Amino acid sequence: MTRPTSIVRRTGWPTSVSRPVVTPLQPSVVYSSPDPDALDAQYADASGYTYAREGHPNAQVLAEKIDMLEAVDPASGGGIITGSGMSAIGAVFLGVLQAGDHVLGGDQLYGRSLRLMTQDLPRLGIETSLADPTDLAAMEAALRPNTRMILVEVVSNPTIRVADMDGIVKLARDRGILLMVDNTFTTPAAYQPLVAGADITIHSVTKLLAGHSDATLGYVGTNDPDLRRQINDANVTWGMTPSPFDCWLAERGLHSFHLRHRATQDNATRLADALAEMPGVTKVLYPTRADHPDHNRAVALLGGQGGHMLSFVLDGGREAANALTRAAPNIAFAPTLGDIGTTLSHPPSSSHRGLTPEGRAALGISEGFFRVSVGVEDADLLISELSAAVAAATQG
Known part of the structure; x- marks a missing residue:
């Protein structure tokens, strides 16, 4: 580490032969590069950090641990941490859908998810409808020629109904429709959507994963690199940025x-x-x-x-x-x-x-x-x- 020449200039982190047992908190918003060529190279291969809205160490550490739980293939690019569970759903919709698409949702989704489906997506020109996810025939009957995605919760909030996930996974696969599963209630300890055949799994990390009501975060996981890129682009562009401190708190909670x-x-x-x-x-x-x-x-x-x-x-x-x-x-x-x-x-x-x-x-x-x-x-x-x-x- 070089010694400071001015109190207003940042210095490097002190080196040590030992390392911290607890993950360090890195609140820096920006990261400096040695020269323009190096910065170009970082943007070209998405390596390292440049600006916290585009990624930071604490989000990456947390994402990689949830990736383990949700069986996300690192080759996909890994999971994405967002500012909340609703922003995780929002990043998927904004990154993947376009006007004229249709989304089918379970009719017993979380209240804000229902609002997003019934009020906000239609305002953007995206068609939506709801059907009972415990009734596969009802879900199939609600599909349209332009259905692009299905959103369901494994266990509904708050009615605790259990979706026919085996049937819905097969239905989505046979029709070439993307399936997004909100796995917040169930957690990957009981169900792993990607292993079961879903395309996207999302969490409100705020809940049992973090577990202490002191961190507000979301998570999106997929094993499709193209989907991951689209979702991450929306996450970064719309500023659904997770706080390093919240990521640090959530990783601590995840240990238990x-x-x-x-x-x-x-x-x-x-x-x-x-x-x-x-x-x-x-x-x-x-x-x-x-x-x-x-x-x-x-x-x-x-x-x-x-x-x-x-x-x-x-x-x-x-x-x-x-x-x-x-x-x-x-x-x-x-x-x-x-x-x-x-x-x-x-x-x-x-x-x-x-x-x-x-x-x-x-x-x-x-x-x-x-x-x-x-x-x-x-x-x-x-x-x-x-x-x-x-x-x-x-x-x-």
């Missing part, structure tokens, strides 16, 4: 992902069974329960893994919903999921508030509908707290 996945899944299984026995709870949705409408498919597709998400319906409507959240002050009432601690969400007032009451009812989302993102707390504590809250909400 498998431990958290197992612990939250075990807790969710116990909590689902306990909720089903509570007076005032009229329905519980959890994939491995025998009363789940897609139980057999879930067991076959996910290897018997139910995941960390469940939903339940409380008798009594909005008044009871308000009472329940007030009676459970130690369980965060927050529109998020995948945190290391349990969070409670009310889709009618958050993720699906943009739908009409009739639209929510068609999806089975009533005013008493709750989604639970189960954390790693002691399961007995969770059951006790929710049992008391349900009793307070329904027996008043």
Whole structure:
């Protein structure tokens, strides 16, 4: 390292025979090159870093680790980190689609995904429609001659329905249609879309992958180099830039992902069974329960893994919903999921508030509908707290 000649000039990083155990945080927006020829060469072969919007070390480190989980071939160019889960979907749409294309989506997508499908893409001249992903015949009937892409969630948010992924993968392949899978709920610990035959997998890294509700990021993975280039160009051009600090935080969280996945899944299984026995709870949705409408498919597709998400319906409507959240002050009432601690969400007032009451009812989302993102707390504590809250909400 050269010694500084001015306090306003940057200096190189000190050298050492040892190296840091923790990935260094690199917040630099720009990177200097030795000369114009070297900069030309960097742009020509996409090596190294020039400007953080086009890539930075912390995003690359995080992408490569998620690539391992999602079985992304490094020869494709590797996964892409974006500023949020929605920007991951947006980068795919903006990079791949054009006016006149048609996109078919599952009718039980995340609320903002539904808005993107029903309001924003049509504004750009891209046709869209929705169909039930648990019904392959309905999905096939909704295809059009100009269908370019299908977007589905393996497990729907928040209704916990399980898509007919085997059928949808084959349908997309036979028709030459691109298949994008939102794997956020499922995580690659239970399902790997690219291995199953999908073209694109996306994540809200904000959720269980990062796991601590302190980093907002998205991820796109594909094994097709041409698709990867189109998506990355859109990501860079539209400025869907991930923060180095968020990437650094998410990589730290990713180190404990498998431990958290197992612990939250075990807790969710116990909590689902306990909720089903509570007076005032009229329905519980959890994939491995025998009363789940897609139980057999879930067991076959996910290897018997139910995941960390469940939903339940409380008798009594909005008044009871308000009472329940007030009676459970130690369980965060927050529109998020995948945190290391349990969070409670009310889709009618958050993720699906943009739908009409009739639209929510068609999806089975009533005013008493709750989604639970189960954390790693002691399961007995969770059951006790929710049992008391349900009793307070329904027996008043």
